[in-house]
Amino acid sequence: MSDLALGLVSFPLLLVLIALRAPIGLAMLAVGAGGLWLVTGSPDMWLAKIKNEAFSTFANYDLSVVPFFLLMGQFATQGGMSRALFRAADALIGHRKGGLAMAAIGACAGFGAICGSSLATAATMGRVALPEMRAAGYAGGLSTAALAAGGTLGILIPPSVVLVIFAILTEQNIARLFAAAIVPGLLAMLGYMLVVALYLRRHPQAAGTRAAQPWPVRLRAVVQIWQVVAIFVLVVGGIYGGLFSPTEGAAVGAAGVGLMARASLGAGGLRRALLATVETTGMIFFIILGAAVYNGFLGITRVPQELAEVIGAWGLTPHAILALILILYLVLGCFMDSLSMILLTIPTFWPIVAGLDFGMEAEATAIWFGILVLIVVEVGLITPPVGLNLFVINAIVETTPMSATWRTVIWFVASDLLRTALIFAVPGIALVML
Numbered sequence: 001m002s003d004l005a006l007g008l009v010s011f012p013l014l015l016v017l018i019a020l021r022a023p024i025g026l027a028m029l030a031v032g033a034g035g036l037w038l039v040t041g042s043p044d045m046w047l048a049k050i051k052n053e054a055f056s057t058f059a060n061y062d063l064s065v066v067p068f069f070l071l072m073g074q075f076a077t078q079g080g081m082s083r084a085l086f087r088a089a090d091a092l093i094g095h096r097k098g099g100l101a102m103a104a105i106g107a108c109a110g111f112g113a114i115c116g117s118s119l120a121t122a123a124t125m126g127r128v129a130l131p132e133m134r135a136a137g138y139a140g141g142l143s144t145a146a147l148a149a150g151g152t153l154g155i156l157i158p159p160s161v162v163l164v165i166f167a168i169l170t171e172q173n174i175a176r177l178f179a180a181a182i183v184p185g186l187l188a189m190l191g192y193m194l195v196v197a198l199y200l201r202r203h204p205q206a207a208g209t210r211a212a213q214p215w216p217v218r219l220r221a222v223v224q225i226w227q228v229v230a231i232f233v234l235v236v237g238g239i240y241g242g243l244f245s246p247t248e249g250a251a252v253g254a255a256g257v258g259l260m261a262r263a264s265l266g267a268g269g270l271r272r273a274l275l276a277t278v279e280t281t282g283m284i285f286f287i288i289l290g291a292a293v294y295n296g297f298l299g300i301t302r303v304p305q306e307l308a309e310v311i312g313a314w315g316l317t318p319h320a321i322l323a324l325i326l327i328l329y330l331v332l333g334c335f336m337d338s339l340s341m342i343l344l345t346i347p348t349f350w351p352i353v354a355g356l357d358f359g360m361e362a363e364a365t366a367i368w369f370g371i372l373v374l375i376v377v378e379v380g381l382i383t384p385p386v387g388l389n390l391f392v393i394n395a396i397v398e399t400t401p402m403s404a405t406w407r408t409v410i411w412f413v414a415s416d417l418l419r420t421a422l423i424f425a426v427p428g429i430a431l432v433m434l
Helices: 003-019 024-040 043-058 061-078 081-093 099-115 118-135 140-151 161-170 174-202 215-223 226-240 246-260 262-301 303-313 318-332 338-354 362-382 388-396 402-425
Strands: none
Touching (some): 003 303, 024 043, 024 262, 043 262, 061 081, 061 099, 061 118, 061 226, 061 246, 081 099, 081 118, 081 215, 099 118, 118 140, 118 388, 140 362, 140 388, 161 174, 161 338, 174 226, 226 246, 262 338, 303 338, 318 338, 318 362, 362 388
16 A cells, blocks of 8 residues: 555544544544554654654643633633623623523623633533523523534634644734634624524524613623623733733733632632643643644655645635635534644645635735634534534533434524635635734
């Protein structure tokens, strides 16, 4: 078997291992190491590859931004900021038809501004909002689907761990990617709220209503979220304004959230936040190592180069090639998590996209592509069979069948696809903040 054939066979083998529930980082590491052994005929190559990749990858200073953003999200989770956000959104619109679901989505967007993790946003807001929605007479499918979709705002609204990894892989400016994600993230939030309204027109019995709260109560609830607003402005504004680097901004954000939440954290909360950060960082870094080894194997077998040549020979327009790449991401999202997809595919796809002419500067193309990729990998978090957000939310409310969540979440997936098509057709939406 030729080296190229080995490279091509490795991808379906990788998907089989993932389908068998092998940890994704371990699957990529095993397939990459095994492929290097077969190509070189010696174990020395893959042993040296692992040693060199581990050192060169984790010595990258930019990666230190990941644990800081994760720690900031953990402090916010343990400190109860999610509850304040939900109370504020509920006070403003919770009395309207579907308002409680819209409030939960809005709270997810606010929490995503200080978290950066989709799963953490879905899990945290699910524990806060689901009991309230159940008490207000909301159908189980609408409640779980709205919160699973709202949880994806954790990676759409900056700061986003996925965008940080994309920026490192493509050597782009993290601050400009964060700025570009703001408008698409807000469009996602508004789109999800519109979905709730449209769904309830079709199924009015799926949600109850509550009495409106007095305006003094609403104002107090809104004032109580000043900490979240201050942290978002400090971190994202400071990074974009050049006040400090992304790593410094993440450290400032983590310290700021920790200080603001210290009264609610306590010794137990601090310990849980640190342990969760260490565990998640270890998982992410192991996936990064596995992806580095696997992509090294693909590089030796020339799969990316051959793929680029084949695509170029098709004679497709740049937009048609990009559309095919995005469709492939949607398919992969049914089986893989967002971070793994980014680490596995960007080293292959980015050189192809960078060589295409979209009538924009190279940096604008990179940022537009990054936002599109961010959106389509986010869709994978709420599509079966491996929609991780769906499992996270349904684990909180075991009385709601997964089938009910799947039937309702299709409405939110449709919103995502329409937003992707809009930004694909009008790149300026992603570039307006630059």
